[in-house]
Amino acid sequence: MEQTQGCVKLPVNDSCRFCSSNLRINGTLGSCKLIFDSRDKDNVCSQLSKLGLAIDNTSFRSYRICRRCCTTITRLMRDTEVLQKWKNAEREIEIEIETETCPGEDDSSADERDREPTETPPSETPPPAKKSRKSTGMPSRSSVTKVMITYDKQNENILKCQSDTAGIVENVAKRKFARAANLMSRHRELKEHLKASMLDVVEADCVTLCKQQNQFMLWRTSAEELQSFSFQELHDDLKRLSPFLFNILSKITNDSLPHICAAASVALRGRENRLAALSYYINSVLLNGGGPKKEVFQQLAKLGITTTKDNAVSKQQEMANYWTAPLNHIADPPSISPKHITDDS
Template sequence: MASNINDFCRFCMKNMRISGVLGHCTTLFDKNKKPPSIPDRLMHVGLEIKRRPGKSNRVCRGCVSTLSGVEKYLPLYWRWVENEKDDESCARESSTNSEKRNREPTPSKTPRALKRFCHKATSPGINNVRRSINAAINKQVCDTEESKIVEHINNRKWVAAAKFIMNHKDLTQEVKNTILSLLENECKTICNPNNNFILWRSSPEDLKSFSFDKLESDLQRLSPLLFSIFATICQNSSPVICAASAIALRGRQPRLSAFAHYLNCVLLYGGAKKAVFDRLSKLAITTAHTNAIGKQKELANTCGASLFLLKRLNESFLTLETERHRNVGLREDNKAMSPSHKPGLIPTGVFLSTEELQLSEEELECSEEKATEEENIISVLLPESQPTPPNTYSIIMDNLDFFMHAHHQSTLHSNRSIHWIHHIAVKDRIPTHHLANDLPLLDLQQYNLTMSLPGHETQTNMRREFIVLGSRILTQYVAVFKSFRNVVVHHIPHQYSEEMAQPSTDYPLGLIFKNENKTSDLSEVLQNIQHKYTPKGPDGVSKILVGGDRLTEANCRNIQHAFADGNTNEERLEGMVFKFEDWHAIRVLFEIHYKVFFSCKSGKDHGTLCANMTKLRYVSCYE
């Protein structure tokens, strides 16, 4: 079979087809390859090649490596050439100077007497010489595009010079190449993990503190050129700049995935399926679905860290309080055992003057020393600065019920009814450590029934609150008074108004894959909650509130009664006080009220709920 000329290398004529397979070669005139191509590289070193008949269009890898070596050492070669040129110019100047020294001396000036017979030529003058030189320069140079650029640069007109440079065909390409090289260097700087770029940090703690402001500051710090390019494209919109740059950089370095995990959380919260992640991960927008679920589990494991810290603070406070009460009891016992309580001595409760006691100076000095020693002992046992009580918290849980329909039902694959438990912890705004747990506020013998009946002060407070409630209703539902909506009191002031105006601090604790309708599952859930979240002091577990709907509260109380025969308060599940949540009760109340009293068919019956709503034109219930 006749051999093809393209099977051989263009330079070394090596046969590149081995065993019928063409390999270890590259095409010279392939337009699909990224610049610079091999012909461009050869043109840079001084060799111009063209497509010719009888010449191969391929080159082997060895010749390409040789070209790379030539390009590597070509700057060194040109440096040598420049050095030789400098040496030749120096030698030429020295030879010129020596010729001037060896030249014959200049003849003497014309005698003054003969000058009047000589023809006097007119001198052109310095200004005329300058004009002629500038005209010659302008005639030779200023007709080209480069002259305008040089002229503006010489006059320090940078804006005009830049415009002419960008209009120049060859200079524009060189400027673009320079900008691209600067952009490449900035991208390498960002992709270096040692520069502490925010997109490198994808741990759960770092993702919690992720923000667009930090990303924008890092972009301005590490890559100002890249940031300016995206700012121009996105019209200086900060979130769009951060999102576009993060996606673009992850296409270059897949490990810059902090923003991708941020988008994963948004998509998972919105209920995106696996197919969404499969498509977006190929576009470098998100990670794969497996990585997204794994990161969600890592974040879930860190959700209770702040709550566990609050639990340890409560346990430390309980220990200190127990030690303080123990020291107070020890002090009281020491007072009871002191000589002042012995018969025949003056009790400490009777305050007498020094003259009435008639004590000698020695006895006074001894009593003062003894008092000083007792004060020192008390200061050691009971420090003056009591520890600040930490915030308490409560556990709120509710059932999560949903139904999974099977597309193809069978004996092994049928419809499923899922019942899980979702629980969170909420920090209490008002501390309750100042309230006693073992003593009532008032003794039963001192209690009077009139304390519970509404008096004049109670009625005054109720009247003031009813005025506030009435003003809200009038400005909300009566059109004439709606202009006064902004001046009414929306929150009745009380002792803890500032604390209750703050947003709630909650700690998500995740799902418990148990069914609260099953006794065994609910008992395991309550034991787990008490073991993980209830503070433990020297006297056993402390009590926290556990809330839910009425059915949850009833089931939890039944479980607690079933464990009432335990030996310790922990075994009896006494670390939890169950309550029902008000919002759930109010919602159920409105649902019952709506079902009982509202009917769309009673719109014509006066006095009914539907007729009154129609008369008041209150149609939000229908929407």
């Protein structure tokens, strides 16, 4: 302790950073905790950061906190979680009100809502658009939907739809398939069945691509065929032979042409190792000018990106013997923009 003009000045780290209470009683530190404890991932500093208070470990401020202030922080963390749950619940209710059809609304009002908005006169300023996300739960309904099934002229069966499927049946009957599909994707059981059906479509697309007679571009691995390798043609083959799988990859990659081609090539080699045209193209880029070590090829081959180095060198020699043009363009492939290939490789 330092003594200044009769007053005792505590060392910085012997007091609580927030309430300044003395933590050293009878010469012993007690009932305190380190704020910046590196051994604890959820230390006091990280908890305060989650609450919106960022603090730094400086020499003129204490790095200790008393138990009473720790209890206050714990209570704030708990109360903040409760407040966030309340906010999320209110937000979901607002989204459902904005996105769902009000109970008892007739078809005419729904049709009016579905119409395109009329143009706003130049003198009037349109109101700002409300941002909302789709609700993942099934909307509540106050109406009753029934289905009448007629097997012949004498036998009729009327079924009352459950509340979670009534909206789907109603929209299918009205041929509002987009709305019906949206409701199906939010129904827990139907969603799983839809997922299985979509996977069957993906499986069929993969089988089509792996049939050699369909002349998918990744099958073209001879020296003559590799000379005319084209990202644009690979992209077009995917779109033509497997439209559903192509749409999935296009959505994931934000319609980036080279990423669609690379993702499809690596994924399909897991199913059929002979779909290696893009891998041989990458081999040529790596081998030009000496190339990486054999271990690099082994690691990349496990990922389906390249072939083994022995196969890569063998194919490079085959291309060198067959091609009359030099291989310089392999070392400097054309620039590939996300939307379009400007030049075939």
